[in-house]
Amino acid sequence: MTKRQNRMVLVALLIAGAILAVTLLLQALGNNSNYFYSPTSVKQGKAPTDRSFRLGGLVVVGSFKREDLKSTFDVTDNNNKFTIEYTGILPDLFREGQGIITTGSLVNGRFIATEVLAKHDENYMPPEVADALKQAQE
Amino acid sequence: MWKWIQAFASPRNFYQTSGKIIPWLMAPFIALSLIGLYWSFVVxxxxxxxxESVRIMYVHVPAAWMSLFIYIVMAIASGIGxxxxxxxxxxxxxxxxxxxxAFTLLALVTGSVWGKPMWGTWWAWDARLTSELILLFLYLAYISLHNAFDNPKTADKASSVLAIVxxxxxxxxxxxxxxWNSLHQxxxxxxxxxxxxxxxxxxLMLISFAFKxxxxxxVLMRARDEVLVREQNSRWVREIIVGVGK
Amino acid sequence: MEFLLFDKYTTYIWASYLLAFATVAILFISTKATHKRTITQLRIKYKRNKK
Incomplete structure (x- = not known):
């Protein structure tokens, strides 16, 4: 092998080694790299329900109720759902049907939230287009 | 063929050619930025x-793309080197x-500024945000590693390994x-x-191309400067510098 | 010009664009400044070596 080919092999080994190390690392981390748990995985006991954790899903349409700063709503992944109780200001993207992520813990089957974050999806369009799409669906 | 490439990429040849190219990159940058600003603010x-907060995306996303693009260029250049x-x-x-x-930092900060009103938080340790922060640390590690060596050849070798990994x-x-499930869309x-x-x-595209x-x-401006520093003992550099003084 | 207030997101949007502008400006200024410093230093060095 020439010196240049030696260096090529070296660079290839570097890349392969780095990929291997990171793959193993990510495998080891597993579920810990997920930012939140879905209602179904919570029901299956995958979430650490003994302490505070994050629950993510869609806000059920028609479930949102509010008294002053205290709001209650249901979050679903279309299989299971939880009722959330939260006191505080909701983010601008929060609305029924929207994906949200909430931090808190389960108390007697109800999720008492300390934080509610709204998730945005990858669709960007002006309001007129959104309305037109909605009408087309109905 | 390698001899030919090496001759073309010779510091002296590069210094002379690149000087002529810079204005041809600056002009499209300015034009695209102005049209891009008009498109993102008005059209x-x-x-x-x-x-209206969607307008933050027109700087955030191009900056984030640049942070990835520049890293890839850096790693490929390191490999070639x-x-x-x-x-x-x-x-x-x-x-x-x-x-x-700089672009990584801009992407992180503008993302944060968008995240506060939209998500309801400045920062979240989700996979996207965390890995982008690691990218910033990689850039900073590369810079400090390169600065840690006095000999540019050793510095180049050590930091290219870091860039490739x-x-x-x-x-x-x-x-x-x-x-992963992430907060980021x-x-x-x-x-x-x-x-x-x-x-x-x-x-989005206008500003993205402007950034490119x-x-x-x-890169050309900075590389020209670096070439002068590294080749300071050669005659052509001396001639250029002394000529500039006159 | 009212549209430039961008609803309730005035501060957020303008902050983002000003930061972008500042980033570009800092990159340019630092690049130019480094180049100026290089030329001055090299000129001093060459003068010293001549003597």
Missing amino acids: SPADYQQG LIWQIKLAHIVAKVSAPVGA GLVNIPIIYYSVEW GSSISTTKISMQIDMFIA FLYGAL
């Missing part, structure tokens, strides 16, 4: 959910790092929103679909 509509020992490749990698770091972070950043633009209204897409030209101009 593009408000979003049906985010309202290591394997074929082309001085100029190492120089391109070295001078790209601060520019990449760090390349694994790039697919992680890109696919983080697919591989998925990609709106892929090779198969664009989930975005056309004027929003145009605004800016990066090109900055």
Whole structure:
């Protein structure tokens, strides 16, 4: 092998080694790299329900109720759902049907939230287009 | 063929040619920025959910793309520098790092500014945000590693290894929103679909291309400077510098 | 010009664009400043070596 080919092999080994190390690392981390748990995985006991954790899903349409700063709503992944109780200001993207992520813990089957974050999806369009799409669906 | 490439990439040849190219990169940068600003402020509509705050995306997304793009350029240049020992490749990698770091920081900060009103938080330790922060640390590590050596040859070698190893972070950043549940939304633009209204897409593309030209101009300017420093003992550099003084 | 207030997101949007502008400006200024410093230093060095 020439010196240049030696260096090529070296660079290839570097890349392969780095990929291997990171793959193993990510495998080891597993579920810990997920930012939140879905209602179904919570029901299956995958979430650490003994302490505070994050629950993510869609806000059920028609479930949102509010008294002053205290709001209650249901979050679903279309299989299971939880009722959330939260006191505080909701983010601008929060609305029924929207994906949200909430931090808190389960108390007697109800999720008492300390934080509610709204998730945005990858669709960007002006309001007129959104309305037109909605009408087309109905 | 390698001899030919090495001659073309010779520091002296590069210094003379690149000086002529810079204005041709600066002009499109300025033009695209101005049209891009007009498109993002005036032409593009408000979003049906985010309202006017969608306009932050026109700087955030191009900056984030640049942070990935510059890192890839840096890693490829490092690889070329290591394997074929082309001085100029190492120089391109070295001078790209601060520019990449600046764009990474801009992407993180503008993302944060968007996240506060939309998500309801400045920061979240989700996979996308965390891996992008690691990218910033990689750039900073590269810069400090390069500065740690007095001999530019040793510095080039050590930091190119870091740049190449760090390349694994790039697919992680890109696919983080697919591989894990994250707070950050998925990609709106892929090779198969664009989930975005056309004027929003145009605004995004204009600024994105403006940044590409800016990066090109900055790299050439910085590389020219680095060439002068590294070749300061050769006669042609002396002639240029003494000539400038007259 | 009212549209430049961008609803309730005035501060957020303008902050983002100003930061972008500042980033570009800092990159340019630092690049130019480094180049100026290089030329001055090299000129001093060459003058010293001549003597």
